[in-house]
Amino acid sequence: MSLPIQKNVPLQTLNTFGLPSSARYFASITSDEDLRAGLQxxxxxxxxxxxxxxGSNLLLTRDVDALVLHMVGRGVRVVSDDGEQVVIEAEAGEPWHPFVLDTLARGLVGLENLSLIPGTxxxxxxxxxxxxxxxxxxxxxxxxxxxxxxGRIRSLDAGDCxxxxxxxxxxxxxGRWIVLRVRFRLHRHAGLRLEYGAIRQWLKQDGIDSPTAQDVSRAVCAIRREKLPDPAVLGxxxxxxxxxxxxxxVAASLQSAHPGIVIYPQADGSVKLAAGWLIEQAGWKAHREGDAGVHALQALVLVNHGAAHGEDILLLARRIQASVAERFGVVLEIEPSVL
Ligand SMILES: Cc1cc2nc3c(=O)[nH]c(=O)nc-3n(C[C@H](O)[C@H](O)[C@H](O)COP(=O)(O)OP(=O)(O)OC[C@H]3O[C@@H](n4cnc5c(N)ncnc54)[C@H](O)[C@@H]3O)c2cc1C
Structure with missing residues (x-):
């Protein structure tokens, strides 16, 4: 069957920033055959x-003069199960958080800390x-x-990636790779990771002494809802x-110049700096330029207050980068894909 291809499709509801943009051509990809037809x-x-x-890690700054291949193929299957370790495979279009909840409902441990991340x-x-x-x-x-x-499907392991x-x-x-399905190795009895953020504190407040993976997922969801804006409400x-x-x-010299700086020492001896702290100290928290802004509770998050265009967000991001570089000598790298 041939692949239905639409023309001039609005993308505003298909990116979590809610930015206006239009795709010249657009196809929903539900299978490997659809993908081949789209590429052809x-x-x-x-x-x-x-x-x-x-569309939750994308900054659309203009119309897309291309064929948009919207990955919506669904399906989850157990590939192997030795009673302790379970390899589970999900198609690219599976929404991430419902997939995490599905693995938890199957009694599997491993994805709980990654709960409530948007996307596929x-x-x-x-x-x-x-x-x-x-x-x-x-x-x-x-x-x-x-x-x-x-021009073929390949299986990649962690080393390849x-x-x-x-x-x-x-x-x-x-532009080289299109991910079709991903396999995860989960456990029935693995240890839980409680040491980050406020997970332990949240569990304690809820009176949970021996948490399950589902408890950790609930804690992560609650903490995230408090800290991060819901894209359905604020792009x-x-x-x-x-x-x-x-x-x-570099970290030591920054620390002596700015004693409050938030740092995370890494296993390899390098040091991760909290970008949110740098941006906040440079005075950008809750800043707004038209409808492009910096979130009032978390300076690491740029927001669309309603009618911003992608270019407005990018301009604000460039100004923040320049100001953090000037104040701290640190280069901030943009995380989402910018088109
Ligand atoms: C409120 C909020 C909170 C977030 N929290 C986190 C977080 O805690 N941790 C984190 O890591 N990220 C976080 N993100 C970012 C985002 O959710 C993730 O990066 C997510 O994996 C993006 O998935 P997506 O399907 O929306 O990708 P899209 O935005 O649609 O695409 C992102 C990029 O991946 C490419 N791409 C998408 N699908 C495929 C595919 N099948 N094959 C090849 N390329 C593909 C696109 O071309 C694009 O370049 C958050 C985003 C929001 C809005």
Whole structure:
């Protein structure tokens, strides 16, 4: 069956910033066959393509003069189960948080700290999503992706994906890979990660002494709801900047100049700086320029108060980058994909 392709499709409801943009061509991809048909359509017309999941890590600054391939294929299956370790596979279009809840309902441990991250399973390896001390790579088993260089589906393991902090091979080879499905190695009895953020405190307040993975998920959801704006209410893409990683000498000199600086020493000796703290100290928290703004509770999050365009958000981001560089000598890198 041929793939239905629409023209001039509005994308405002398909990106969590709620930014106005329109796709010249648009197709919903539910299977590997759909993807092949979409790529063929684009090749025949010499069109660029844009892969779209939940649009929660995307800054659209203009109309998309390309074929948008919206990854909406669904399906979750157990690949193997030895009684303790379970490998579970989900199609790219599975919404992330419901998938996490599904694994928890099956009694599996591993994804609880990554609860309530917006977006799709297929996008989760792109920036190696992370939260509350856990990154996708910690539970990653493998994935299938369409390799546009070789024109075939390939299975990649963690080594192939070269995961880093909010980084992967897929970010470093833009346009090459389209993730079709992802496999996760989860456990029935693994230890829980409680040491990050306010998880332990939240559990204690709720009178939970021996938490389950589902308790941790509930704690993470509650903490996130308090701290982060809901894109359904206030357009945003979560953290807009990565936490900069510097070497220990740079961190020490920043610490002596700014004793309150928030830092996270890393296992490899480098030091992660809290970008939100830098932005707040530079005076940007709750700042607003028209409808583009910095969130009042979390300076790391840029928001669309209603009628901002992607260019307005990008302009504000550039001004924040320049001011943080001037004040602290630290370069802030934008986290979402900018189009
Ligand atoms: C309120 C809020 C909170 C957030 N919190 C976190 C957090 O705690 N941790 C975190 O890591 N992120 C967080 N994010 C960012 C975002 O949710 C994740 O990066 C998520 O994985 C993006 O998924 P998506 O489907 O929306 O991707 P999209 O925004 O649709 O796409 C993002 C990028 O990935 C590419 N892409 C998408 N799907 C595929 C695919 N199948 N194959 C190849 N490329 C693809 C796109 O082309 C684009 O370049 C948050 C965002 C919001 C709005």
């Amino acid at each position: 359509f684009a090749a025949e017309r010499n069109l660029d393509t844009l892969i779209l999941g939940g 399973v297929g996008a989760s390896p792109i920036q190696n999503i992370g939260a509350y001390g856990v990154e996708l790579k910690d539970v990653f088993e493998g994935l299938d992706a369409w390799d546009r260089h070789e 070269a995961f880093g902090y909010r980084d992967s091979r897929f970010k470093r080879e833009p 945003n893409a979560g953290s807009f900047f990565k936490n900069p990683v510097v070497d220990s000498a």
